[in-house]
Structure formats: structure tokens, C-alpha cells
Amino acid sequence: MSSPRKGWGGAATLAVDLSRGLQARGHEVVLFCKPESALHQELRGEFACEPVLYGIDFPPAAIWRSIGALRRHRTDVVLSLVRMDLRLTAPAAKLAGIPVVAHRAELEPFSRVPHRRLLLDRLPDHWVANSRANREIMLRSGAWLTEDDVSTIYNGINPEPYRSASAADLGLPAGAVAVGYVGRLVIEKGLPELAAAWRRLAPDHPDLHLVIAGEGNYEKELKRRLGDAPRVRWLGFRRDIPEILKALDLVVMPSWEEPFGLVATEAMAAGKPVLATCAGGLAEVVVDGETGCLVPPRDVVALAQAIVALASDATLRTRMGQAGIAHVERCFSSDRVVEEYERVLFRAVQKATRAR
DSSP states (O other), X not given: OEEOOSSOSHHHHHHHHHHHHHHHTTOOOEEEEOTTOHHHHHHXXXXXXXXXXXXXXXXXXXXXXXXXXXXXXXXXXXXXXXXXXXXXXXXXXXXXXXXXXXXXXXXXXOOXXXXXXXXXXXXXXXXXXXXHHHHHHXXXXXXXXXXXXXXXXXXXXXXXXXXXXXXXXXXXXXTOEEEEEESOXXXXXXXXXXXXXXXXXXXXXXXXXXXXXOOOTTHHHHHHHTTXXXXXXXXXXXXXXXXXXXXXXXXXXXXXXXXXXXXXXXXXXXXXXXXXXXXXXXXXXXXXXXXXXXXXXXXXXXHHHHHHHHXXXXXXXXXXXXXXXXXXXXXXXXXXXXXXXXXXXXXXXXXXXXXO
């Protein structure tokens, strides 16, 4: 298992769930990570950890140390979880004759630059896309790929912590309707549109409160845009996400594009309706009219109207929340994800064995 990012995010969450799930199914898991990264600190007491990933653009020392660690652990297959790793553990695995399965979570075509295609995008023996939308982009832009070279496996979660969480105290008045955004504060998450929609609707709906949990490079600009807007509650970075989601009445995801939308599954597991854009994987995660609502990306008017419609109908929110719980159990449980990854990894090992 390889993930070289320093901070926490969707890839780190996936690494944790897959590591624990595969180990529970009897597999030996070794984690390759960046020294003192959030992932290293989280899992080093549970798994063999190799904090050897550092540098960019094929750093010789990191690759050499990775080769040694892969051979020392008698590794059968490498699962690479972020694109950066195609410069680190993936080349080490190829040099050591070990198959590579790579997870891809970007809604972007493969690069047209020849050396990138040769040195990076052709390294994996098999790709895993986290949505059908992502898989279609990969197959269209990767002329060397066949249908059998790319699997679709949705991200998954353990629903229980979200279902059973106690609501966090957000410090809101009685009768308040909490409209929440939870995630990275970056521009592509549609935060300019969220700010504009809030400024549009807030004056006429005094019971609505906007709750924002997260941090990122757009935080300063978002605070400027919402500086004098009424009833905005800033929570900053939080790790108690199940409790935060449980305290919200409605979760908003106004992304310009989204390969999957993990927060949507977490919100649904907590029994909350999700208002999202029909952007990429979100249109596959949220069932429009059943577990939430979908609006066009970058449409401030549609976003504002949908917030008001859902916030004004408690019965509808309850019905959608209950449908969301069932939808996550059926389609996005971590047990299902681990089982699907296990099959893909097993096939990669079998294929490599036959080719020898």
C-alpha cells in the first residue's frame, strides 16, 4: 500500500480502510508513506511502515530504498493510491518485477506529453477509477488502455461511526437549520458559488445558518466574501466529522468537478440529505430526488433555490436522510470496497505470474 501525501485527505482515508480491511481478510499489508506524514502517524502502530517516500521526479534515493523494502517484505503487488506515487514506489516496483495497481481520482485526461505517458501513465499494470465518469475519461485519453485495464471501484466507508454518532454542539440557537459545508477550502469545490448563494438567500431566511468545517488555500478569500454575511459559523479543521455531520440538517457540495465525493457518502451515512452538483462522480453518488438533490455546477441561483427548498421542508430532509443511510449500506460500504480491491489485486498477481 503506497500513499506519499503528507496531510490527510481522501487517499489517506482510503489507505486506512483498505489496510485494515485487507489485513482482516488475512493479507500482510506494508504501508509505504512519507516520513512523519498523517498516515504514518495513524498507522505505524498497526502495520509495518516504510516511511521512505520523499522528493519528486524519480528521486534515486527514495526509489532505491523502496526497492530494498519491497524485496525485504517479499511483496506480491503494489497498490498506489495517489498520482505522485507514479514517481516513487511504482517505478521501484517495476524495477523489482512487481505488478502495480494504481488508483486514479482525477477527472482529467492523461497527459499528452510523451515522456509523461511513457514514464508515468504506462507504469501501472492495472488502473482503478473511483467513478464511471473517471473511467470514461481514462479510456478516452489513454489509447494504450483496453476495457479490461481499468476497473471502477467506488470509495467506501464504514457507515457505523456516522450512523451512531452524537451530534456536535455547533453553538447555534434553538430552531436553527444548519446548512453545512465539510471539506477542503479550495476554489474548485464551488466555494465562490456557495458564498454568492448564501449572500443571496440569507437576508430572507433568518432561521438558516451556514456552517463551514475545513481548511485550505481558499479560506482567506472565502472569509472575505462572507465577511459581513449573516449567520456564518466557522469550525476550522475538525477530525470529529461524524459528529459534525450529525449536527447538520443539510450538507452542500457545490463542486465544479468531483471524481467521487466521499463527503457525500459520509453525510448520507449520517442520515443527512446532500445537495450537490451533477459534476463527475457526484452524479453517481447522490440519487437526485431520493437521497438529495443535484444542481448544475456554478449555478448560483439554482444552488440558492435548492438550499431554501430543502431547508424549508423537514419531512423531505428526513425521508432523504433515511434513503441515504440505505443507499450507503447497499453501495458504498467499506467491506464491499475491500472485497473488490482484493479481487483486482489478486488478478494482477495472477497475470504477472503467468507472464513470467
